[in-house]
Amino acid sequence: MEDVIGIIVAPIIIFMIFVAPIWLILHYRSKRKMSQGLSEQEVAEMKALSHQAEAMGERIKTLEAILDAESPQWRNRA
Structure with missing residues (x-):
């Protein structure tokens, strides 16, 4: 024990x-x-990332519009 x-x-x-x-x-x-x-550097990084995300969102919308025009059934393939 x-x-x-x-x-x-x-x-x-x-x-x-x-x-x-x-x-x-x-x-x-x-x-x-x-x-x-958040520190000042972290706030600046968050703003930069937010801006990049917005720009990427616009690019995605543009690419989807192009794909919709060229191949309307592209969404159904996935």
Whole structure:
């Protein structure tokens, strides 16, 4: 019985000494970073990505219009 308790207690102690503190530090560091919001660089990147997505959407609409004109049944093939 004491061997079973020793087998269970040893990993718990190792976890509490090494893993738990690192886990808590990383958890609260990420929480703090999330509460600060986006940085200026991240906002600029989001705006650039949004602009690229809008441009890509327009390109897709143009390509679909071309395909509709040249091959009206192209949507049914997929």
